[in-house]
Amino acid sequence: MSTDDTTPPPTSAADRLGGADGTEAESPAGERDRRLAKIDALRAAGVEPYPVRFDRTHTAAEVLEHWGHLESGVEVGDVVRVAGRVVLLRRQGKLTFATLRDGSGTIQLFVSRGELGEEAHSAFDDLDLGDWVGAEGAVMKTRRGELSVKVTGWTLLSKAVRPPPDKWHGLSDTDTRFRQRYVDLIANEEARRIFAVRFSVISTIRRFLDARRYVEVETPVLHVQAGGAAARPFETHHHALDMPLSLRIALELHLKRLVVGGIERVYEIGRVFRNEGLSTRHNPEFTMLECYEAFSDYTDMMTLTEEVVAECARVATGDTVVEVDGVRVDLTPPWPRRTMIDLIEEHTGARVHPSMPLAELEAAADRAEVPREAGWGPGKLVLELYEKTVEPNLVGPIFVLDYPREVSPLARAHRDDPALVERFEAVVLGRELANAFSELNDPIDQRQRFEAQAALAAAGDEEAHGVDDDYVRALEYGLPPCGGLGIGVDRLVMLIAGVHSIREVILFPHLRPEFGDEDF
RNA sequence: GCGCCUCUAGCUCAACUGGUCAGAGCAAGUGACUCUUAAUCACUAGGUUCAGGGUUCGAGUCCCUGGGGGCGUACCA
Numbered sequence: 371m372s373t374d375d376t377t378p379p380p381t382s383a384a385d386r387l388g389g390a391d392g393t394e395a396e397s398p399a400g401e402r403d404r405r406l407a408k409i410d411a412l413r414a415a416g417v418e419p420y421p422v423r424f425d426r427t428h429t430a431a432e433v434l435e436h437w438g439h440l441e442s443g444v445e446v447g448d449v450v451r452v453a454g455r456v457v458l459l460r461r462q463g464k465l466t467f468a469t470l471r472d473g474s475g476t477i478q479l480f481v482s483r484g485e486l487g488e489e490a491h492s493a494f495d496d497l498d499l500g501d502w503v504g505a506e507g508a509v510m511k512t513r514r515g516e517l518s519v520k521v522t523g524w525t526l527l528s529k530a531v532r533p534p535p536d537k538w539h540g541l542s543d544t545d546t547r548f549r550q551r552y553v554d555l556i557a558n559e560e561a562r563r564i565f566a567v568r569f570s571v572i573s574t575i576r577r578f579l580d581a582r583r584y585v586e587v588e589t590p591v592l593h594v595q596a597g598g599a600a601a602r603p604f605e606t607h608h609h610a611l612d613m614p615l616s617l618r619i620a621l622e623l624h625l626k627r628l629v630v631g632g633i634e635r636v637y638e639i640g641r642v643f644r645n646e647g648l649s650t651r652h653n654p655e656f657t658m659l660e661c662y663e664a665f666s667d668y669t670d671m672m673t674l675t676e677e678v679v680a681e682c683a684r685v686a687t688g689d690t691v692v693e694v695d696g697v698r699v700d701l702t703p704p705w706p707r708r709t710m711i712d713l714i715e716e717h718t719g720a721r722v723h724p725s726m727p728l729a730e731l732e733a734a735a736d737r738a739e740v741p742r743e744a745g746w747g748p749g750k751l752v753l754e755l756y757e758k759t760v761e762p763n764l765v766g767p768i769f770v771l772d773y774p775r776e777v778s779p780l781a782r783a784h785r786d787d788p789a790l791v792e793r794f795e796a797v798v799l800g801r802e803l804a805n806a807f808s809e810l811n812d813p814i815d816q817r818q819r820f821e822a823q824a825a826l827a828a829a830g831d832e833e834a835h836g837v838d839d840d841y842v843r844a845l846e847y848g849l850p851p852c853g854g855l856g857i858g859v860d861r862l863v864m865l866i867a868g869v870h871s872i873r874e875v876i877l878f879p880h881l882r883p884e885f886g887d888e889d890f
Numbered sequence: 891g892c893g894c895c896u897c898u899a900g901c902u903c904a905a906c907u908g909g910u911c912a913g914a915g916c917a918a919g920u921g922a923c924u925c926u927u928a929a930u931c932a933c934u935a936g937g938u939u940c941a942g943g944g945u946u947c948g949a950g951u952c953c954c955u956g957g958g959g960g961c962g963u964a965c966c967a
Contacts, residue, residue: 402900537916543902545958600966600967650962651966
């Protein structure tokens with residue numbers, strides 16, 4: 371949509387936005403140009419299509435709350451000023467009904483020629499679907515029982531140049547829904563519902579933790595060394611310092627530094643980035659909640675997890691029972707707590723343990739038809755057995771306890787079994803919802819675990835990371851006994867909203883770039 | 891990354907095995923209508939069938955290449 375230097379100065383709205391010159395493939399030349407022409411006509415008539423502000427007295431929901439009880443056919447003297455987008459228009463000659471939608475809901479405008487006069491009424495009839503208007507008038511309920519504002523005055527607040535999608539079928543093209551989320555939100559009640567759940571869940575988490583005297587903090591997104599999770603980071607570069615940086619893959623290591631510093635209960639809700647494949651469950655950037663509590667352990671984190679998840683569901687939907695793809699899940703605490711070892715035995719018949727000889731575990735994996743790679747240690751084999759034979763079959767909610775030490779470099783050794791760590795994952799519908807440990811606070815042990823990871827990285831594991839010397843130094847100043855918890859907020863929202871794809875709960879999910887700009 | 895599916899008017903969808911097949915509803919335009927509710931009724935206009943090649947007398951339909959999207963799978967402490 372570039373303007374050639376030789377083009378004469380544009381005059382009309384259509385000229386300035388780019389008219390029907392072949393660049394406008396997305397909107398029919400007729401409809402968009404028609405609306406652009408209206409902008410010029412309005413200005414010529416002295417009407418500003420994009421005025422500054424509007425003083426509204428009531429939202430649609432407030433009108434319903436105060437006057438919803440009115441009898442049909444009754445008009446009251448109370449005058450209100452409402453504002454919203456015109457989503458439906460029913461023109462009926464000298465009487466027009468418009469459905470106005472604002473952030474709270476919808477309200478009908480009753481626009482009568484007798485009330486408004488011919489000029490203002492026909493100007494109203496000239497509105498298009500999608501325009502924003504403000505209106506003033508008395509509250510009434512029509513003979514058919516629809517609560518309305520009987521308009522005595524109105525103003526165009528913003529002219530829509532592009533038409534909204536089909537008023538009945540909405541917008542279902544997934545590509546357009548995600549790229550142009552604004553249109554999705556205009557057209558689809560379901561999209562509005564899902565994001566209402568998301569906003570509710572996030573504010574509930576904050577209220578829940580704040581009430582327990584947790585402190586919310588913000589830690590760096592740009593890391594010199596990514597860590598705190600096994601994932602491939604995004605790499606970037608700082609020009610002034612001429613050094614490589616990574617986008618964070620977890621919040622963990624900074625938050626525990628803060629516990630060292632004496633912030634005994636700390637949490638962050640923040641974006642993390644992982645350079646991995648995309649799927650219905652994976653977006654390259656997603657939102658994590660992590661919280662850490664001094665003097666607690668992973669059993670305390672289980673209680674916290676089941677309570678915060680149930681509370682989020684209750685606040686967002688009124689119920690702790692959720693349903694995804696026809697499967698109902700009851701999130702009411704307490705959730706069952708089972709060890710990984712016991713679950714593997716239950717599902718495969720094999721009693722395994724990371725302290726067993728490698729050959730025995732390899733044989734167990736082969737019997738269970740779990741593929742394995744050379745170089746995997748005992749702990750990795752046990753974890754694979756769990757992930758392939760147990761986890762997909764768990765409906766949950768359930769806490770899976772006590773992971774192999776080898777695969778958990780940031781969790782403290784189990785108090786009763788040195789081959790294991792005090793770690794759990796909460797599983798719902800075969801998927802990890804939360805991950806937590808009794809945090810490793812022994813600096814010497816931690817350095818050794820990091821060094822083991824560094825060896826893996828040196829051997830080519832792109833998801834392993836090296837020694838974080840500053841983090842070890844922090845531990846040397848003393849991290850109190852500490853429980854830590856991470857919850858994937860997007861997946862929690864998916865669960866509570868009952869949707870199948872992570873793209874449904876992220877406002878602007880990652881997509882390939884649109885091809886060129888000829889669609890504009 | 892691999893496999894399968896998909897892309898037709900602004901939106902939602904039709905078009906039997908290749909043969910008047912480029913259509914409908916909504917949205918839009920014109921007209922009628924002072925209690926509508928996806929208002930209704932009449933008429934009208936609207937298309938590079940994702941792009942580019944190919945096969946064929948003939949391609950929305952079949953083949954190839956490319957692009958977007960979806961699903962599955964792989965990867966995913």
